[in-house]
Amino acid sequence: MSVERIDDLLHGNVVFDTSEPLDRTMWRVVNSRPFQRMRRIDQLGFSRLVFAGASHSRRDHSIGVFHTARDMMDAIPGDAKEGRWDDAAQTALAAALVHDVGHGPFSHAFEAVGRELGLTLADHEAMSDLVIRRSEIADILDGLRPGFAEEVAKLIRGDGGPTIHGSVVSSQVDADRLDYLHRDSFMTGSIGFSVDYGRLRANLDVGLVPVGVAEQGVELTPTLVIGHEALPAAESYILGLFNMYKVVYFHRTTRGIEKLFTELMVRVVRLVRDGSRDKVGLPDNHPLIRFAESPGTLETALNLDDTVVWGALSQLRESRDPLVRSFAARIQDRSLFKCVDIRAMVQHGIDPENHGHPDQVEMIDECCDRIVKELQESKERKRGIYGVPVVLTDEAQRSPYKTSKGPYELMERINVRTPGGNILDLKSCSDVVAGLRQFKLTRAYDRNLPELEARIHAFINREIETCRRF
Amino acid sequence: MSSILRNTELAVAIVRDAGGEIVGGHRMQAAAYLLEAAGLGDGFHFHYTNTCPYCEPLDDLAHRALLRKELSVEKCVADWGGTYWIYRVDGLPGDDVPPARVELATLAAKSDAIALAVASSAIFVKLNDTYDDTWAEMLNRRPHMLEGERMENAKGLLRKLARLPVPVPLPDLLGERDAGSDVQVLNESGENTLALAS
Numbered sequence: 001m002s003v004e005r006i007d008d009l010l011h012g013n014v015v016f017d018t019s020e021p022l023d024r025t026m027w028r029v030v031n032s033r034p035f036q037r038m039r040r041i042d043q044l045g046f047s048r049l050v051f052a053g054a055s056h057s058r059r060d061h062s063i064g065v066f067h068t069a070r071d072m073m074d075a076i077p078g079d080a081k082e083g084r085w086d087d088a089a090q091t092a093l094a095a096a097l098v099h100d101v102g103h104g105p106f107s108h109a110f111e112a113v114g115r116e117l118g119l120t121l122a123d124h125e126a127m128s129d130l131v132i133r134r135s136e137i138a139d140i141l142d143g144l145r146p147g148f149a150e151e152v153a154k155l156i157r158g159d160g161g162p163t164i165h166g167s168v169v170s171s172q173v174d175a176d177r178l179d180y181l182h183r184d185s186f187m188t189g190s191i192g193f194s195v196d197y198g199r200l201r202a203n204l205d206v207g208l209v210p211v212g213v214a215e216q217g218v219e220l221t222p223t224l225v226i227g228h229e230a231l232p233a234a235e236s237y238i239l240g241l242f243n244m245y246k247v248v249y250f251h252r253t254t255r256g257i258e259k260l261f262t263e264l265m266v267r268v269v270r271l272v273r274d275g276s277r278d279k280v281g282l283p284d285n286h287p288l289i290r291f292a293e294s295p296g297t298l299e300t301a302l303n304l305d306d307t308v309v310w311g312a313l314s315q316l317r318e319s320r321d322p323l324v325r326s327f328a329a330r331i332q333d334r335s336l337f338k339c340v341d342i343r344a345m346v347q348h349g350i351d352p353e354n355h356g357h358p359d360q361v362e363m364i365d366e367c368c369d370r371i372v373k374e375l376q377e378s379k380e381r382k383r384g385i386y387g388v389p390v391v392l393t394d395e396a397q398r399s400p401y402k403t404s405k406g407p408y409e410l411m412e413r414i415n416v417r418t419p420g421g422n423i424l425d426l427k428s429c430s431d432v433v434a435g436l437r438q439f440k441l442t443r444a445y446d447r448n449l450p451e452l453e454a455r456i457h458a459f460i461n462r463e464i465e466t467c468r469r470f
Numbered sequence: 471m472s473s474i475l476r477n478t479e480l481a482v483a484i485v486r487d488a489g490g491e492i493v494g495g496h497r498m499q500a501a502a503y504l505l506e507a508a509g510l511g512d513g514f515h516f517h518y519t520n521t522c523p524y525c526e527p528l529d530d531l532a533h534r535a536l537l538r539k540e541l542s543v544e545k546c547v548a549d550w551g552g553t554y555w556i557y558r559v560d561g562l563p564g565d566d567v568p569p570a571r572v573e574l575a576t577l578a579a580k581s582d583a584i585a586l587a588v589a590s591s592a593i594f595v596k597l598n599d600t601y602d603d604t605w606a607e608m609l610n611r612r613p614h615m616l617e618g619e620r621m622e623n624a625k626g627l628l629r630k631l632a633r634l635p636v637p638v639p640l641p642d643l644l645g646e647r648d649a650g651s652d653v654q655v656l657n658e659s660g661e662n663t664l665a666l667a668s
Binding site: 161213 | 493
C-alpha cells in the first residue's frame, strides 16, 4: 500500500491510499493548480481581522470535508464490486473534495461584486461548475472513468434531486457544514458552538422516507437518519451553527469590511469597463485588471485570490479615483466605518419587551425596509463626500432550520429515528429547534463623523415614530 | 426590481386561466412553464430543480398574492407525508386571454401530478439542455417516475400537449407528429426508449 498523508489540525492524518484508484485521483486533484489556489483563499474571508486565529484556508476546509464525507459514507451500504466505493459514493466523495474550488477572493464578499455587476464567474457555484468541467481538474477526474467530471459537477449543481450519497455533500447535516462548524468555531475561539461529531456519526444510519409530487406519492427513498440517542447532539449542532452566524459570520466588523471591499471592487471593475483603467492605479497585467476586462474567462478568474487583493491595496491607495483610494486605505489600515444597528433600534422602539407578536414582527421588518431604502437613496450614500459614500447599508438573514416544501421535503429535513422506530422531523422531536426564530440583521455603516452619526440616529428615530403611528 | 417580479396578478392569472384551482405548487410551476414554452407565458425564466422546471420569482409572486388575499390557499397533508397547497381564485379568464392559454393551463391543472412533472421536465430537458437523448436523461434523473403506468400516463399527456394549437408547438417527444398512430418514444438514434423504460 502506498499512502500520502495530510496533517489536518482537526482530523489528524488524512490518508490517501494511492494504490486505490479513487484516492489516487483525489490526491492528484489536491495537487492541481486550481485546488492549490484555495490555500490563498481564507475560509472566513475578512474574519481574520476580527478573530485572530481565523487564518485557515478553503483548502484546509476542503480536505476536512473530504475526510468527513469518507467517514459518513461508511454509514451507507454500498455495492462496490472493486475497491471500497461504488460509483455513486465515488462521485459524492469527489464532490466533497472539490465543492469549493470556485470561491473567489474573500468568498462571499466577492460574490456581492458579481451580483452587482452581473459577473457570472464571481458566483462560486458557477465558477466551481466550470473549474470541475473545464480545468485540469476535469482531466484528472475523467482519468478515473470517462464522464466522471460531469457526474461530479452535476451532483454539486443538484441536478436530478437529492440522493442519499448527495446528502453527504449537500444537506442540513452534510460533511461541509460539519467540517466548517467544527473548524470555524475552533479557529475563532468559539468552541462552545462546536459540534459533537462523534456522537452524531455513531448514531447515523439509513432509513426510507417517501418522495411525492403534490398529493401523489412516488417512491420510498433511502436517506440518512440520526438515532434518537444523538438527539441532544443534533440540537446542539443546529444551535451552534445558528449562533456561529450571529457571532462570527455576521459579525458587524467583518460585514463592515466586506461592504468596503465590495464597493472598492465594484468601482475598480466599473472604471476599467468605462475606459478609465489608468485611474485605478494598477498595471495592465494585474489579475484584477484582467478579470475586470474579461470576467467570463476561467483563466483570469483562477488568477484571483486573497493575496492578489491584499497585494494590490498599496497601489490602490494611490489611485486617482477617490473611492478606490479611500476604501483601499481603510481596508489596509483597518480604519473602518462605524456600525449602527438599525434593527436593534427599531426592535427597541416597537417591541421593547421582545414579545414577538406577528404584527410587531411585520412592523419591525417594514420599518427596517423603509429605513434602508431611504438610506440607500440618500445623498450620503449616492454622492457622499467627493464621490465617496459616507453611509453604507447591510441586510442579511438566517433561518436556524430549513423546512422545505416539494417532492423531497421529507429527505431535506433532518430525520430522527424514534425509540419506536418511526422516522420524524427533528423539529417535531425537539422543542429547542422548533422554538428558534429566524435571525435578521439590518445595519448601517457610517464614516464615523459625529455630526453624521447624530443625523442618522435622529433619522432612524423619526422613522420608528412614523411606523408606530401607522 | 423588474415589473414582472412585482405583478402578483401574473400568478393569479395562471390559477384563474387553469379553471380557478391548481392543486400543488408543482402543478402551478409546471403549468406556468408549459405556457412559457408554448409562447403563451409572461416572460418567466425557469431552471430545472428536483422534479420539474421551477421559477423562484413565480413562487414569490404566488406567496405575495396569498398575503394580499388575491389567491386563497388550502394547506393539505398528502398520504405520503408531504405537504401541498391548493390555490384557488374566483372569476373567469378575461376576454383578452387566448383560448389556447386557457386550454393548456387547464390541461396542466387537471393532469396527473407525476405525469405532469415528467412531461414538463422532458420538454424542459429537450428545449434547454444539450443531452443527445432526452429520455435517457430523464431515466437518469428520476427512474421511478417513469416506471410502468406512470410512463403511460406521461405519454398520454405529452400526446395531448403536442396536439394543442399553441403559438410555439411543444416538442414532439413521442416522435408521432408525422408518424401516424403508433406510439413510440424514440431517442435520437431511433430506438424506442419507452420500451427500455418499462
